[in-house]
Amino acid sequence: MKESFLVAFGTDDGETLRDKGHFGDSQKFGIYKIGKDSVSFVGWRENAKVEEDETQIHGDPRKANAVKAVLKEVDAVASVEFGPNIKRLLPVKACMIMDPGTLEHAARVVQSNLDRLVLEIEKGEQRKVLDLRDLSKEGSGPLRIAIASGKGGTGKTTVATCLAQVAEGLGHSVTYLDCDVEEPNGHLFLKPEITERMPVGLPVPKVDQDTCICCGECTEICQYSAIVCVKDKILTFPDLCHSCGGCVRVCPVDAIEEVPRTVGTLEQGKAGGIDFIHGRLNIGEVMAPPLIKAVRERAKNNGNVNMQIIDAPPGTSCPVITAIGDADLVVLVTEPTPFGLNDLDLAIDMVRELGLKHVVVVNRHEDDNNSAREFCNQKGVEIIAEIPDDRRIAEAYSRGETMVSSLEEYKGILEDMYETIRHKVKGKATEAQRDKVKKQV
Numbered sequence: 001m002k003e004s005f006l007v008a009f010g011t012d013d014g015e016t017l018r019d020k021g022h023f024g025d026s027q028k029f030g031i032y033k034i035g036k037d038s039v040s041f042v043g044w045r046e047n048a049k050v051e052e053d054e055t056q057i058h059g060d061p062r063k064a065n066a067v068k069a070v071l072k073e074v075d076a077v078a079s080v081e082f083g084p085n086i087k088r089l090l091p092v093k094a095c096m097i098m099d100p101g102t103l104e105h106a107a108r109v110v111q112s113n114l115d116r117l118v119l120e121i122e123k124g125e126q127r128k129v130l131d132l133r134d135l136s137k138e139g140s141g142p143l144r145i146a147i148a149s150g151k152g153g154t155g156k157t158t159v160a161t162c163l164a165q166v167a168e169g170l171g172h173s174v175t176y177l178d179c180d181v182e183e184p185n186g187h188l189f190l191k192p193e194i195t196e197r198m199p200v201g202l203p204v205p206k207v208d209q210d211t212c213i214c215c216g217e218c219t220e221i222c223q224y225s226a227i228v229c230v231k232d233k234i235l236t237f238p239d240l241c242h243s244c245g246g247c248v249r250v251c252p253v254d255a256i257e258e259v260p261r262t263v264g265t266l267e268q269g270k271a272g273g274i275d276f277i278h279g280r281l282n283i284g285e286v287m288a289p290p291l292i293k294a295v296r297e298r299a300k301n302n303g304n305v306n307m308q309i310i311d312a313p314p315g316t317s318c319p320v321i322t323a324i325g326d327a328d329l330v331v332l333v334t335e336p337t338p339f340g341l342n343d344l345d346l347a348i349d350m351v352r353e354l355g356l357k358h359v360v361v362v363n364r365h366e367d368d369n370n371s372a373r374e375f376c377n378q379k380g381v382e383i384i385a386e387i388p389d390d391r392r393i394a395e396a397y398s399r400g401e402t403m404v405s406s407l408e409e410y411k412g413i414l415e416d417m418y419e420t421i422r423h424k425v426k427g428k429a430t431e432a433q434r435d436k437v438k439k440q441v
């Protein structure tokens with residue numbers, strides 16, 4: 001396998017990617033040699049001047065051939081937009097679609113996604129367009145799509161795992177984060193190979209009774225009764241401790257030290273091309289937010305990812321807010337029953353309070369039941385997809401299979417849902433929104 005690849009970027013001004021119009025209409029192409037450790041500019045290639053036959057709705061093959069001849073030895077091409085001739089280009093070159101920006105930046109983005117590009121090049125005639133949009137937006141991080149619901153059992157994980165598979169199938173680099181740490185089940189469907197495991201702990205106080213002078217300062221500051229004075233002895237209750245560190249700070253004689261208490265385990269691995277991270281809270285443990293934070297932090301270090309699918313815990317309390325607080329879009333999954341809509345109501349209030357963009361997916365939709373539509377209409381929330389109440393979906397679920405992997409006819413619904421979501425999150429959550437949420441968590 002080659003160590004570096006020639007990539008052509010379509011441009012009119014010689015500095016930025018052509019941002020309006022098709023790749024084949026670019027005035028010239030900037031050719032870069034891109035390897036894992038280096039990016040170098042090779043030179044310019046003027047585009048061929050072909051009088052295009054505009055009447056050919058599937059593209060003029062003469063023009064496609066002319067562009068192929070100009071870029072003969074090139075392995076891959078990149079552009080903001082392609083025309084219908086992409087069908088003629090794909091069998092001979094890997095094609096990448098990117099956000100507008102400088103050629104230098106675009107070349108760096110391709111370098112950081114070189115593994116994915118190599119996979120596409122190797123597929124030959126089976127290639128699909130490699131979608132590097134969002135990741136290639138200068139200065140932007142990954143898109144964060146949170147899947148939440150007011151109650152458990154509505155199909156949240158079904159939607160989250162399917163979205164991850166669809167996004168990966170469309171060429172995105174995806175991390176699936178199962179933040180439902182009390183009952184993670186995304187792994188049952190994505191079947192990841194776990195390659196790393198690590199305990200996640202919290203600092204809790206340990207009192208040196210010989211040094212303690214029983215002043216009571218620590219018991220007064222603790223809001224959770226996690227450190228109390230009983231018969232002139234200071235006792236700690238680690239399970240109640242929120243690790244705020246207050247008691248350590250107020251102790252006048254440094255009698256308190258912090259020791260770790262394990263609350264759960266973080267596991268990371270790969271599910272096909274999907275990066276997979278989840279947390280498993282210890283049995284009987286109630287401190288879910290620290291483990292959820294650890295899962296989210298772990299995903300931040302995954303630099304090449306342009307999409308995070310966050311499977312949130314059910315409900316509307318602290319763990320959910322920790323999981324979804326900085327999402328660019330929250331997809332609320334509901335079912336058209338009185339219980340489902342009641343909990344959706346609470347979930348809508350929560351995301352509105354947090355100032356987060358949100359849409360609804362109705363699961364187990366029946367044609368003669370309009371209750372979810374009427375409810376969302378009243379609340380002014382958009383339903384972006386309705387997943388039918390189909391017994392085969394439940395059967396696939398019970399076998400540990402997703403709709404994407406087992407029911408081909410639903411792939412279209414899910415791909416449409418995914419594209420709608422991408423469209424909705426074009427304006428990402430602002431830093432101001434995120435700060436607001438951080439204060440509330």
Ligand code: SF4
Nearest residue numbers: 222241242244245247
């Ligand atoms: S760290 Fe905070 S919550 Fe824990 S015992 Fe000390 S004061 Fe209480």
Ligand code: SF4
Nearest residue numbers: 212213215216218251
């Ligand atoms: S603050 Fe320190 S000295 Fe005072 S009761 Fe607590 S542990 Fe003992």
